[in-house]
Amino acid sequence: MRPHADEWEDEGFFPNTVFTRMAELGYLGLKYPEEYGGQGGDYLHDAVLVEEMAGCGSGGVAAGVGAHIGIATPPVWKFGTDEQKERFLAPAIRGEKIAALGITEPDAGSDVAGIKTSATRVDGGYVVNGSKTFITNGVRADFVVTAVKTTQEGGHRGLSFLIVEKEMDGFSVSKKLDKMGWRASDTGELAFQDMFVPDENLLGEENKGFYLIMANFQWERLLMALGSTGSMFNLLDTAIQYAKERSAFGRPIGNFQAIRHKIAEMAVRAEAGRAITYNALRLFAEGHDAIKQVTMAKLQTQRDAFRQADDTIQIMGGAGYMKEYGVERAARDLRLGPIGGGTDEIMKEILGRQLGL
Ligand SMILES: Cc1cc2nc3c(=O)[nH]c(=O)nc-3n(C[C@H](O)[C@H](O)[C@H](O)COP(=O)(O)OP(=O)(O)OC[C@H]3O[C@@H](n4cnc5c(N)ncnc54)[C@H](O)[C@@H]3O)c2cc1C
Incomplete structure (x- = not known):
């Protein structure tokens, strides 16, 4: 995907062949049962895919694939009849129908x-x-x-x-x-x-649709936390590499304490995001009620990922503002995080209730 990301971003669309190729590789059905053409895996397989998709160079591609595997087909799998799974889930896993x-x-x-x-x-x-x-x-x-x-x-x-x-x-x-x-x-x-x-x-x-929405939100929010965690590590790598290569006043900019400290903080942010997300993922995958942990992971990682992109732009100076390096795109893409899948304010409302307030 990476070599095509610029072209797809400029066109404002990525081709449906992304779905068919991913289906051929088995990626659209990692967690789904083999009887519907899935790989018979579990949530953790999807989690790896989503974290890695953060490196595909286009938040839009990750979002389109994520919507298909992460929020639109899971309700059919969880709440659908066998007939509905044959009609909708199986062709979605084959990349023939997009959801x-x-x-x-x-x-x-x-x-x-x-x-x-x-x-x-x-x-x-x-x-x-x-x-x-x-x-x-x-x-x-x-x-x-x-x-x-x-x-x-x-x-x-x-x-x-x-x-x-x-x-x-x-x-x-x-x-x-x-x-x-x-x-x-x-x-x-x-x-x-x-x-x-x-x-x-x-x-x-x-009349029982609200349960479906609530069940779906937990996985959607976890996927968003995983995607942002992947992005935070990718941005950290970009910042470190640039800080080593770029010189100013006769030395690599990474030797300036201001830059070094910023990168140290970025490393902590990525690591903290991964820790809080993996903890929520573990509880969710083990079947526990993990609303509190999932909500915390979503809340913490979305704003942090945007901040990570902003810090990377700052470290890269004018280059960070240029399209060529893909960091300005990351910032634009990651700004959606505190809005989509439940806003930060709604996450805080849920947490408030979880805390008995
Ligand atoms: C690019 C993109 C893709 C999306 N994809 C999908 C999709 O595939 N399917 C889908 O169904 N939706 C999708 N959404 C919608 C997304 O889930 C909503 O935008 C989001 O839930 C917020 O709703 P809203 O935009 O109507 O904001 P509003 O609900 O109008 O909120 C406006 C502001 O008020 C705040 N606010 C609202 N209620 C409270 C409260 N009780 N306390 C404090 N503050 C509050 C909000 O936090 C926010 O800051 C997408 C959105 C975007 C931008």
């Missing part, structure tokens, strides 16, 4: 329970009306695991999930959104107009 997760709406992001997209029961299924925004893989996705309201009841109770397919009448991609970072990733705005979705596309139980 997206559609929760956020123009008027509801952090407040997930406030979504308005309605699914009205009719004979044999639902009629769906509404819209979704900021959806990763939204433009290219063959199916979207979509949160809808199945009752008028307020709060969490009326939430359900439907698997929406791109060929369905009434489905349209209203916009490909332009953005600060993750530029190779297609972030889409979707519209549903009187779209009929059959009963067999209901994922999990009707």
Whole structure:
């Protein structure tokens, strides 16, 4: 991927062949059962992949692949029927169908329970009306695991999930959104107009969608922490190398205490991020309730990774600001971390509750 990253970033899109090639190598199904074409591994195999993807040179590519394997297909695996796994999970593992997760709406992001997209029961299924925004893989996705309201009841109770397919009448991609970072990733705005979705596309139980969202968030947040940890180590390597090679006032800039100390702090930041993330990952993979640790890992690593990129830019001076070195891109990509998958403020709210406040 690395040799193509610049081209894909400039084009604002990476080709679907990334998915097919990754599928050939077995990477799209590492944690999924062999009966659906997966590798029969577990969460830790995905964790290694995601940490390594941080080195692919494009946060957008990592995000697109991450959305497919990390947030959109896990609910089908966890909550789907055998038939749904055959129809959606197996082709997703083969790279034939690309998946997206559609929760956020123009008027509801952090407040997930406030979504308005309605699914009205009719004979044999639902009629769906509404819209979704900021959806990763939204433009290219063959199916979207979509949160809808199945009752008028307020709060969490009326939430359900439907698997929406791109060929369905009434489905349209209203916009490909332009953005600060993750530029190779297609972030889409979707519209549903009187779209009929059959009963067999209901994922999990009707009105129990909130449990699905909450279960999914833990893994999504862990993946974001792993990706940021990988990025922090990559940036540290870049900074060290540059500090050794670049000279000013007759000596390598790494010999100046100001630079040396900054790099020492960067090393601590990366190591601390890895420690807090691996601890949460271990608890999660062992099946413990790890909400507190996962939330802490997400909160700590996202802002820190952005700071790591900013420090690397500073160490590199003008070169850090140039596209050539990829560090300005890392900064733009990593700025999403404290926003996506639950903002820093929401992480602190969750932690506050975990701490009994
Ligand atoms: C590039 C990109 C890709 C994305 N991909 C997807 C995707 O694939 N699928 C998907 O469903 N969503 C996706 N999202 C949406 C993302 O999850 C939301 O942007 C995020 O949850 C925040 O919601 P919001 O943008 O509506 O902000 P808002 O909820 O409007 O928040 C605005 C500000 O208010 C703060 N705030 C809100 N509530 C509180 C509170 N209770 N206490 C304190 N502060 C609060 C927030 O922290 C934030 O600072 C993506 C977003 C981006 C930018």
